Amino acid sequence: MKMIKVTIWNEYKHELIDPKVSEMYPNGIHGQLAEFLQDEFEVTTATLAQAEHGLTESVLANTDVLLWWGHIAHDEVEDAIVSRVHERVLDGMGLIVLHSGHFSKIFKKLMGTSCDLKWREDEQPCRIWNVNPGHPITKGIGEYIDLEMEEMYGEHFDIPAPDELVLVSWYPGGEVFRSGCVYKRGNGKLFYFQPGHETYPSYYDKQVQKIIKNAVTFCAPTGNAYPSYGHFEKKEIKA
Amino acid sequence: MKMIKVTIWNEYKHELIDPKVSEMYPNGIHGQLAEFLQDEFEVTTATLAQAEHGLTESVLANTDVLLWWGHIAHDEVEDAIVSRVHERVLDGMGLIVLHSGHFSKIFKKLMGTSCDLKWREDEQPCRIWNVNPGHPITKGIGEYIDLEMEEMYGEHFDIPAPDELVLVSWYPGGEVFRSGCVYKRGNGKLFYFQPGHETYPSYYDKQVQKIIKNAVTFCAPTGNAYPSYGHFEKKEIKA
Amino acid sequence: MKMIKVTIWNEYKHELIDPKVSEMYPNGIHGQLAEFLQDEFEVTTATLAQAEHGLTESVLANTDVLLWWGHIAHDEVEDAIVSRVHERVLDGMGLIVLHSGHFSKIFKKLMGTSCDLKWREDEQPCRIWNVNPGHPITKGIGEYIDLEMEEMYGEHFDIPAPDELVLVSWYPGGEVFRSGCVYKRGNGKLFYFQPGHETYPSYYDKQVQKIIKNAVTFCAPTGNAYPSYGHFEKKEIKA
Amino acid sequence: MKMIKVTIWNEYKHELIDPKVSEMYPNGIHGQLAEFLQDEFEVTTATLAQAEHGLTESVLANTDVLLWWGHIAHDEVEDAIVSRVHERVLDGMGLIVLHSGHFSKIFKKLMGTSCDLKWREDEQPCRIWNVNPGHPITKGIGEYIDLEMEEMYGEHFDIPAPDELVLVSWYPGGEVFRSGCVYKRGNGKLFYFQPGHETYPSYYDKQVQKIIKNAVTFCAPTGNAYPSYGHFEKKEIKA
Numbered sequence: 001m002k003m004i005k006v007t008i009w010n011e012y013k014h015e016l017i018d019p020k021v022s023e024m025y026p027n028g029i030h031g032q033l034a035e036f037l038q039d040e041f042e043v044t045t046a047t048l049a050q051a052e053h054g055l056t057e058s059v060l061a062n063t064d065v066l067l068w069w070g071h072i073a074h075d076e077v078e079d080a081i082v083s084r085v086h087e088r089v090l091d092g093m094g095l096i097v098l099h100s101g102h103f104s105k106i107f108k109k110l111m112g113t114s115c116d117l118k119w120r121e122d123e124q125p126c127r128i129w130n131v132n133p134g135h136p137i138t139k140g141i142g143e144y145i146d147l148e149m150e151e152m153y154g155e156h157f158d159i160p161a162p163d164e165l166v167l168v169s170w171y172p173g174g175e176v177f178r179s180g181c182v183y184k185r186g187n188g189k190l191f192y193f194q195p196g197h198e199t200y201p202s203y204y205d206k207q208v209q210k211i212i213k214n215a216v217t218f219c220a221p222t223g224n225a226y227p228s229y230g231h232f233e234k235k236e237i238k239a
Numbered sequence: 240m241k242m243i244k245v246t247i248w249n250e251y252k253h254e255l256i257d258p259k260v261s262e263m264y265p266n267g268i269h270g271q272l273a274e275f276l277q278d279e280f281e282v283t284t285a286t287l288a289q290a291e292h293g294l295t296e297s298v299l300a301n302t303d304v305l306l307w308w309g310h311i312a313h314d315e316v317e318d319a320i321v322s323r324v325h326e327r328v329l330d331g332m333g334l335i336v337l338h339s340g341h342f343s344k345i346f347k348k349l350m351g352t353s354c355d356l357k358w359r360e361d362e363q364p365c366r367i368w369n370v371n372p373g374h375p376i377t378k379g380i381g382e383y384i385d386l387e388m389e390e391m392y393g394e395h396f397d398i399p400a401p402d403e404l405v406l407v408s409w410y411p412g413g414e415v416f417r418s419g420c421v422y423k424r425g426n427g428k429l430f431y432f433q434p435g436h437e438t439y440p441s442y443y444d445k446q447v448q449k450i451i452k453n454a455v456t457f458c459a460p461t462g463n464a465y466p467s468y469g470h471f472e473k474k475e476i477k478a
Numbered sequence: 479m480k481m482i483k484v485t486i487w488n489e490y491k492h493e494l495i496d497p498k499v500s501e502m503y504p505n506g507i508h509g510q511l512a513e514f515l516q517d518e519f520e521v522t523t524a525t526l527a528q529a530e531h532g533l534t535e536s537v538l539a540n541t542d543v544l545l546w547w548g549h550i551a552h553d554e555v556e557d558a559i560v561s562r563v564h565e566r567v568l569d570g571m572g573l574i575v576l577h578s579g580h581f582s583k584i585f586k587k588l589m590g591t592s593c594d595l596k597w598r599e600d601e602q603p604c605r606i607w608n609v610n611p612g613h614p615i616t617k618g619i620g621e622y623i624d625l626e627m628e629e630m631y632g633e634h635f636d637i638p639a640p641d642e643l644v645l646v647s648w649y650p651g652g653e654v655f656r657s658g659c660v661y662k663r664g665n666g667k668l669f670y671f672q673p674g675h676e677t678y679p680s681y682y683d684k685q686v687q688k689i690i691k692n693a694v695t696f697c698a699p700t701g702n703a704y705p706s707y708g709h710f711e712k713k714e715i716k717a
Numbered sequence: 718m719k720m721i722k723v724t725i726w727n728e729y730k731h732e733l734i735d736p737k738v739s740e741m742y743p744n745g746i747h748g749q750l751a752e753f754l755q756d757e758f759e760v761t762t763a764t765l766a767q768a769e770h771g772l773t774e775s776v777l778a779n780t781d782v783l784l785w786w787g788h789i790a791h792d793e794v795e796d797a798i799v800s801r802v803h804e805r806v807l808d809g810m811g812l813i814v815l816h817s818g819h820f821s822k823i824f825k826k827l828m829g830t831s832c833d834l835k836w837r838e839d840e841q842p843c844r845i846w847n848v849n850p851g852h853p854i855t856k857g858i859g860e861y862i863d864l865e866m867e868e869m870y871g872e873h874f875d876i877p878a879p880d881e882l883v884l885v886s887w888y889p890g891g892e893v894f895r896s897g898c899v900y901k902r903g904n905g906k907l908f909y910f911q912p913g914h915e916t917y918p919s920y921y922d923k924q925v926q927k928i929i930k931n932a933v934t935f936c937a938p939t940g941n942a943y944p945s946y947g948h949f950e951k952k953e954i955k956a
Contacts, residue, residue, distance in 0.1 A: 090353055090397065092612055110351040113424050114329055118471035125715045127891050129872045130705075134570055134665035139700040143873065146715050155846045156466035156860065158329065158425055161882065163400055163642070168872065168885060168893045172715070173473035174844050176885045176893050185352050186397055187612035222617040227395035227608075232357035234412035237603045237624050237650070331851055364954045366652050368633045369944075373809055373904035378939040382634065385954050394607045394646065395621065403880070404639065407646060407654045411954070413605050415646045415654050426851035461856040466847075476842045476863050476889070568831055568875065590827040591902050592807055596949035634944035636807065636903055641878055651951035663830050664875055705873035710835035712890035 004220045005042045007063040008033045009055065011070040012047040014198045021198045029069050029198065036209045041065075041216055048073055053081050060084060065094035065216045068101045069196060075105075082106050090186025091226050094219025096212065099196030102157075107192070110185050111159050118154035120173065121197070126150040127170040128179055128195075135166050137180065137191065137214045145207040151197040153177045159192075167211075169194060180211070182218075187226055189219040243459045244281045246302040247272045248294065250309040251286040253437045260437045268308050268437065275448045280304075280455055287312055292320050299323060304333035304455045307340045308435060314344075321345050329425025330465050333458025335451065338435030341396075346431070349424050350398050357393035359412065360436070365389040366409040367418055367434070374405050376419065376430065376453045384446040390436040392416045398431075406450075408433055419450070421457075426465055428458040482698045483520045485541040486511045487533065489548040490525040492676045499676045507547050507676065514687045519543075519694060526551055531559050538562060543572035543694045546579045547674060553583075560584050568664025569704050572697025574690065577674030580635075585670070588663050589637050596632035596653065599675070604628040605648040606657055606673075613644050615658065615669065615692045623685040629675040631655045637670075645689075647672055658689070660696075665704055667697040719759040721937045724780040725750045726772065728787040729764040731915045738915045746786050746915065753926045758782075758933055765790055770798050777801060782811035782933045785818045786913065792822075799823050807903025808943050811936025813929065816913030819874075824909070827902050828876050835871035835892065838914070843867040844887040845896055845912070852883050854897065854908065854931045862924040868914040870894045876909075884928075886911055897928070899935075904943055906936040 010030035014021040025032050030045040037043050046054025048070075060066075066085065070077070082105045089095050089110065097107045102115045129144045154175030160183070167180025179194035193211060195202035202208050249269035253260040264271050269284040276282050283302075285293025287309075299305075305324065309316070321344045328334050328349065336346045341354045368383045393414030399422070406419025418433035432450065434441035441447050488508035492499040503510050508523040515521050524532025526548075538544075544563065548555070560583045567573050567588065575585045580593045607622045632653030638661070645658025657672035671689060673680040680686050727747035731738040742749050747762040754760050761780075763771025765787075777783075783802065787794070799822045806812050806827065814824045819832045846861045871892030877900070884897025896911035910928060912919040919925050 112349040112351040114468070116468035118468060120471050120473065122473075127715055129893050131872050131874075131893075131895065132662070132878075133702050133705050133873055134662060134667060134700055136700055139702060142703070143705050148716050152471070154471055155848050155885065156468075156850055157848075158466070158468070160399065160422070160424060161402055161849075165878065165882065168895075170887060170891055170893045174476055174887055175471070176846050176848075176887045178848065178885075183399070184610070184612060185399060189612060222612055222614055224611050224617060225620070227397070227611050227621050229353070229355035229357060229395075229397070232359050232391070232393055232414070234359065234361075237413055237605055238626050366954055368654050370633050370635075370654075370656065371639075371901070372634055372941050372944050373901060373906060373939055375939055378941060381942070382944050387955050394609050395611055396609075400610075400643065404643065407633065407656075409648060409652055409654045413648055415607050415648045417609065417646075423849070423851060428851060461851055461853055463850050463856060464859070466850050466860050476844055477865050588829040590829040592946070594946035596946060598949050598951065600951075630949075632949055634946075636944070636946070638877065638900070638902060639880055652954055653949070661877070663877060705875070707831070707833035707835060707873075707875070710837050710869070710871055710892070712837065712839075715891055 004216060005062055005064045006037055006067065006216055007059060008043065008045045008067045009069070010045065010047050011073050012049065013073050014071065024199055024201060029203065032203045033067060037213065037216065040213060048076060053077060055081050055085060057084065060088045060093065063093055064220045065096060067096045067098060068104055068106060069098045070104045071100035071198065074103055077105050082109060086110065089188035089190070092187035092221035092224065094188060094216070094221060095190045096215050096219060097190065097192045099194060102192065110190060113160060114158045117157045118175065120152040122152065122173070123149055124152065124172050129168045129170065131168050132164060132166045135164065136218045137166050137182070137211060139214050140210055141207060147195060147202055147205060149200045150195055150202055151200070153179070153194050187221065187224055191215040191219055243455060244301055244303045245276055245306065245455055246298060247282065247284045247306045248308070249284065249286050250312050251288065252312050253310065263438055263440060268442065271442045272306060276452065276455065279452060287315060292316060294320050294324060296323065299327045299332065302332055303459045304335060306335045306337060307343055307345060308337045309343045310339035310437065313342055316344050321348060325349065328427035328429070331426035331460035331463065333427060333460060334429045335454050335458060336429065336431045338433060341431065349422070349429060352399060353397045356396045357414065359391040361391065361412070362388050363391065363411050368407050368409065370407050371403060371405040374403065375457045376405050376421070376450060378453050379449055380446060386434060386441055386444060388439045389434055389441055390439070392418070392433050426460065426463055430454040430458055482694060483540055483542045484515055484545065484694055485537060486521065486523045486545045487547070488523065488525050489551050490527065491551050492549065502677055502679060507681065510681045511545060515691065515694065518691060526554060531555060533559050533563060535562065538566045538571065541571055542699055543574060543697045545574045545576060546582055546584060547576045548582045549578035549676065552581055555583050560587060564588065567666035567668070570665035570699035570702065572666060572699060573668045574693050574697060575668065575670045577672060580670065588661070588668060591638060592636045595635045598630040598651065600630065600651070601627055602630065602650050607646045607648065609646050610642060610644040613642065614696045615644050615660070615689060617692050618688055619685060625673060625680055625683060627678045628673055628680055629678070631657070631672050665699065665702055669693040669697055719757065721758045721933060722779055722781045723754055723758040723760045723784065723933055724776060725760065725762045725784045726786070727762065727764050728790050729766065730790050731788065741916055741918060746920065749920045750784060754930065754933065757930060765793060770794060772798050772802060774801065777805045777810065780810055781937045782813060784813045784815060785821055785823060786815045787821045788817035788915065791820055794822050799826060803827065806905035806907070809904035809938035809941065811905060811933070811938060812907045813932050813936060814907065814909045816911060819909065827907065830877060831875045834874045837869040837890065839869065839890070840866050841869065841889050846885050846887065848885050849881060849883040852881065853935045854883050854899070854928060856931050857927055858924060864912060864919055864922060866917045867912055867919055868917070870896065870911050904938065904941055908932040908936055
């Protein structure tokens, strides 16, 4: 029985206009993410062009963990949908923000910072170091993983200090990047993960897939109720 | 020479409509804050009713640390001004959010959470424990301070885990509260501090004043430039 | 199938000399801990008086999570055994330190601080607040739990800032305490949990039991190998 | 008036036996550290060969911030002196641990982990990134600094997650390292800083010097009393 319900959200624009991207990801980036997640999780997908971007109240109510990939159309995501996702995260839904999703409205809203960074597309490899070896997200990952090609994302990455720093990337041009970061916001757990440039094959990499699967399990809600807030009458303590 | 430039922002509504508040703070809450800060810092004040809420580009450019007190009119603060303050914080300006400012637009924007909490006005005392005794903000403060009367603010306080937890409050009704919290966002340092209900005399308390003065010094900018972001050419390393 | 192997270590001295303790815990504190853990986990116990304090190489090698209760005989624990436990924690074994175990050699060695605190035995109740509602350790726990009687432990608690602060306790005498604290050390996860005075019935409380069970699951090792250290030859990156 | 009293502790062994080191640091590593610190701080030095390693009760009582450089003789430092330094740190003295001091008894005692890491001496440069741009320790430092030559120290660095991560280093061989880490222990503040291989000129670098100076100011004690611990009578709250 697959216990965790995953919704994969993809902007799904590059794939429709850029042959290099549709060659790399013929079923869309969401399709490839679904491909390796569906063996272990109950997976659905949603895209920008759908009504309410595919993120209706009912879809979100049935989502344990939401994955988010966006890049060139962050501004087209309606604020009302962003607020809806935000409330679900505070309520306990997990959220995994991938690659260029660092600039999505939802990530910026949850971080409270610019989420800006340095970048360079130069078809170079990267090495991702595991700096938190006992963390559930790095289970089964060795000390580092190499990707044959990934976009350079470099510091300073304008995010709050992660609640747990899990991965740090090295790029041959001289840059480093906090590439795997855990946050808690309200009842919800978040994971930002750097790989996933639209013309590079990162989501076919077994180790990248393993990290994303681990992150889904880690970010799944505990089922705790969202705390009560507002006026609070004194509760007598038993003695 | 006073090196640090402080701007005190107050909503300044309670004082104009509620005699209990104007009796407690005849010069406004901002007036009383200014009263004890001006010996050590260069202090100006700003209020909601002023043009641009008194927070013009030039005022903010000349502010090292901004204090924020608001309560019943959070929604009247224009989003454009909130964004302006937000950018200045990321750029390095310090921000001290007081009491009911936990629900201000600027604090919620910087935190990314609901910032909600439990509360009760029952004219009871509170005890504020120093859980970070070597922190500059608690310099000269003993192990705890007692306030004869303060509004109860109780957990769960829906904030990100503080970068530094400094103070935890005890209330006689059975509640606890993370009442002194340090955050970094971009280049800026923030301090949230619980005391300051509008009808209680907390800002006349010497220990509360000491904590706020320490926080001003702590949150003052280092003068570092905001990092550069965006496309980044490889920089050769000297060898 | 019970997957997680738990070893419960108890000093087991109070129970043999103090009738009040043996009445409260007729099978020893370890016996009562085993009583509620054995339904879900594979449980063994070990005590100070056993050879190597019951913590032989082989016992530890077969332990996923170790619980530790000690009080009046911390100094009788041999340094060599403490070092052995320490190495297993760095290697990935989980460790749950209970109540007066705050002053155990192993906890002090892992924390690097004095681990001192304030205390008072006055047969008063306490309220333990959940300040991390989405955390796996508080799964199924509401917003707070009340214990009818628990020893007061008060701040300042001289520990490093927890990696995750989970619980904060309130005592009627005016004190607060960081009573549920998560740490990572090497590959291992640790949880310190305050309740458990030897003459009070805390380990019969269902909520306390739930928290300890959750903590066992949380602290269980991921199975990752301990990283390699020392001289490191350059590893070529595939490109 | 120089307000902060700095004691520089150096093992001082390499310089006496290795001509390459004595050429690089003719007055000892401590001599070169003193050279650039003495303009701003009141500086004294101490070495292993001195009585009580130069760290008598009176020297430590007169030290605000202690710097520590050691490498091949960690084991020759007496445990009693390590305990004395440890107590002073908990009491509020700042501690700056440099380079191979990661393996010193005092750092391991304060961290509670192995403090192990990967290393390689290959006369290659490194780039140190500022990942905490508003931090007082990086004041006046740009986005990164390049060192023409520094020993490679690589992850995993077996330390607790830093209270504040300030610097991350990049090495041309493919490694990254958390090279500037802030911790609080008791009342004391600590900074670990990676540069300083004994045959490389890092302590002549103006940016390295700037970081160490900033760290001295940052780690200086606040003057707060060490909290009281032990049995605690209920203190009535004023109301």
